[in-house]
Amino acid sequence: MIKKCWFIFLIFSLGGICQDRYSRDYFGSPLDISLNIAGSFGELRPNHFHSGIDFRTQQKEGFPVYATADGYISRLNISTYGYGKCLYIDHPNGYTTVYAHLQRFSESIDRYVKEKQYLEKTFVLELRPKADLLPVKKGDLIGYTGNTGGSSGPHLHFEIRDTKTEFAMNPFLFGYDKLIKDTKAPSVEGLYAYALSKNAVINGSSDPIMIPLSLQSDGTYLAAPVKAKDTIGFAINTHDVSDYNFGKNGIYKLEAFLNGTLHFGYQFDHFSFDESKHINCFIDYSRYKRTHQRFQKLFIGYIYPESIIKYRTDNGHVKVVPSYNLSYKIDIHDFHGNKNTIIIPIEFSDSNASVISNSFKTPYFLKSQIEQLYSKDGISVFIPEQTFYEDFYIKFDVKNNELYLHDQSVAITKAMTITFDVTHLPKEMREKMFIANLDGTRIEYNPTIKKENQFIIKAKKLGKFLIATDTIAPKIYSPNFKLAEDLTTKDSLKIFISDNLSGIKSYNAYLNNEWILMEYEPKLNRLIHYFSDSKFINGKNDFKLEVMDNLGNTATFESNFYKTKT
Numbered sequence: 001m002i003k004k005c006w007f008i009f010l011i012f013s014l015g016g017i018c019q020d021r022y023s024r025d026y027f028g029s030p031l032d033i034s035l036n037i038a039g040s041f042g043e044l045r046p047n048h049f050h051s052g053i054d055f056r057t058q059q060k061e062g063f064p065v066y067a068t069a070d071g072y073i074s075r076l077n078i079s080t081y082g083y084g085k086c087l088y089i090d091h092p093n094g095y096t097t098v099y100a101h102l103q104r105f106s107e108s109i110d111r112y113v114k115e116k117q118y119l120e121k122t123f124v125l126e127l128r129p130k131a132d133l134l135p136v137k138k139g140d141l142i143g144y145t146g147n148t149g150g151s152s153g154p155h156l157h158f159e160i161r162d163t164k165t166e167f168a169m170n171p172f173l174f175g176y177d178k179l180i181k182d183t184k185a186p187s188v189e190g191l192y193a194y195a196l197s198k199n200a201v202i203n204g205s206s207d208p209i210m211i212p213l214s215l216q217s218d219g220t221y222l223a224a225p226v227k228a229k230d231t232i233g234f235a236i237n238t239h240d241v242s243d244y245n246f247g248k249n250g251i252y253k254l255e256a257f258l259n260g261t262l263h264f265g266y267q268f269d270h271f272s273f274d275e276s277k278h279i280n281c282f283i284d285y286s287r288y289k290r291t292h293q294r295f296q297k298l299f300i301g302y303i304y305p306e307s308i309i310k311y312r313t314d315n316g317h318v319k320v321v322p323s324y325n326l327s328y329k330i331d332i333h334d335f336h337g338n339k340n341t342i343i344i345p346i347e348f349s350d351s352n353a354s355v356i357s358n359s360f361k362t363p364y365f366l367k368s369q370i371e372q373l374y375s376k377d378g379i380s381v382f383i384p385e386q387t388f389y390e391d392f393y394i395k396f397d398v399k400n401n402e403l404y405l406h407d408q409s410v411a412i413t414k415a416m417t418i419t420f421d422v423t424h425l426p427k428e429m430r431e432k433m434f435i436a437n438l439d440g441t442r443i444e445y446n447p448t449i450k451k452e453n454q455f456i457i458k459a460k461k462l463g464k465f466l467i468a469t470d471t472i473a474p475k476i477y478s479p480n481f482k483l484a485e486d487l488t489t490k491d492s493l494k495i496f497i498s499d500n501l502s503g504i505k506s507y508n509a510y511l512n513n514e515w516i517l518m519e520y521e522p523k524l525n526r527l528i529h530y531f532s533d534s535k536f537i538n539g540k541n542d543f544k545l546e547v548m549d550n551l552g553n554t555a556t557f558e559s560n561f562y563k564t565k566t
Contacts, residue, residue: 023174026069026175027068027171027174027176028068029066029179030097030158031055031057031063031066031145033058033063036056037054037055037056037180037242038153038245039053039155040053041268042251044250044282044283044296049250049279049305051159051271052159052160052168053158053171053176054157054158055156057145057155057156059153061103061144061146062145063144063156064141065099065102065141065144065145066138066141067089067139068089068138071089071091071092071097071135072089072131072134073089073109073142075088076105076109077125078124080123080522081522082150083098084102084148084149085100085101085105085146085148086100086101087099087109089136089142094163095160095161095163096160096166097158097160098160099143100149100158100159101145101147101156102146103143103144103148104144106143108134112127112133113127114533117517121508123517123520158171162270166272167271168271168272168273168276181242181244182242183243184338185332185334185339185340186332186338187248188342189238190210190213190236191210191223191236192210192211192234192236192287193208193211194235194297195207195230195232196231196299197230199229200229200232201228201229201230201351202228204227204353208235208287211223211234211344212224213342219340220342223342223343223344228346228347228348229349230320233297234299234330235295235298236254236330237295237296238254239251242334251268251334252268252334252335253265253267254266254296254332254333255330255331255333256298256328258313258327260327260329263312263313263316264313265310265312266310271305275305275306276305278413280389280411280413281297281304281389282296282297285410289409300316301389301390303386303389320346325345325346325348327343327345327346328346329343329344330344360393361393364393364394366391366392367391368391369386376398378423379403379421380418381417381419382416382418383416384414384416386414387413387414388410388411388413389413392410394406403420403464404464405462405463408461414460415458415459415460416459417457417458417459418435418457418458419456420454420465422453422454432470432551432552433455433467433468433469433470433551434446434448434455434467434550435448435457435466435468436468437464438463438465438466439463443468445468445470445501445502447550455467470501470502470551471551471553473549473553473554473555474497474504474547474548474554475498475555476495476497476545477495478494478557479496480493481493484562487561488564492531493543493561495526495557496525496526497545499549501549502549502551504547504549505550507520507527507547509543509544509546511529511534511535512537512541514534516533517529517534527545531563540560540562541560541561543560543561
């Protein structure tokens, strides 16, 4: 009875957030090792802002992970990509904590998950247990750190979300900053100035131009004078560093002052996941694609991650007019109060540009606010409105049944529809064909819708597209055991699979004609089955694995082994 009453209170409490929105003592540590971060909240990542903090785990897996507060497990997600094995806990204060890239769950949670996996005969699964099914108390063991999904090394990805809105919240607001030592100011690695109007010129150039910086004795930076006219803006390359951490993390806050008055500012307290994709207009995307450096713009276009903006005048644009010099100051903060500063003197100069932007023109001027349709020689591209952040001349051409669609220097926010007329292709061959795009010399598979005489894809990349063929079956190899080998002393069975082109679509494994769970880790090309999950028999066991790629090519592996229950 007491347990049921507690859950009624818990469920109703989730509808509202406590008065102290950012209680700094409510959540505990998810780990019992010293905490060091590998990734900060809001850090700039490919196509998204980092939505949590990454805790280092000494380059090892298997450290216990604990519930940071009372609540109940509201979601379990097992994926071969993204967060890998991931667990969500809803708490009565209106927040949800997220624990990602886990190696495995705790025993009771793992038993619940595997029961569902065997029932549905799948490794990949999303579960949303009822509130009274998997309760947890603060400090309960819920899993172990790992490297599953899209992780590139062992760590724990930890998030706090607003349960109602699902906004990602900065965990440092809730006291996790106290667990990290940071006495170092953010680093400054570059400054660029941009001509933002037709007549703007900066130091004799209408192109973006690097502004030299000199380190001062007090640790601040002084920029070389910016001689300009009309409307300009700035972008900086900056990172946060902390004690015992040699990585480059994201900053917390930036404030830009024009003649001593706050002109523009942003701060990473929270953001929505829909806003996160707009990181590509937050940075100078074309420069990032060329140099892999992320310069953060201090001015705004028509789409922007609004939740992080704290102040803006004229959208961050700076107007340089005759007889009026300006002083532009940028303060860069981390969460621990460390700060770095750049001072930029701006002088009016009425000179014309000696370096003129070498922008090219094509027959196709794309207006980003309206939908566009381009077609030639049986290949068409439909582009919805607001697929791109700005208007530009797009490269579009078709040669030898291949589509050439601009290049990847332009950020894209929505999927385009690309259609190939395949009337000329023999019908008996189309089953093994698909629309591919070329990334350098590498052919990339796209899920292709096949109609009577059309192949159709949804693409969020620019570049070269063509029809490709995949008739080669996946490969299966087994260095883990040999035919008729005795596996009594082994706790698992490992098989490696790969596909040369379209990629693995599905796999099924059987032990003595019964389906068994095999966990798939694509980055390692590995399938693994733990004998503790299966009902192997004493003596000889027959094993079979079937693998299919995305074009329906199949491979089968059959073997047997001996095992004795101990």
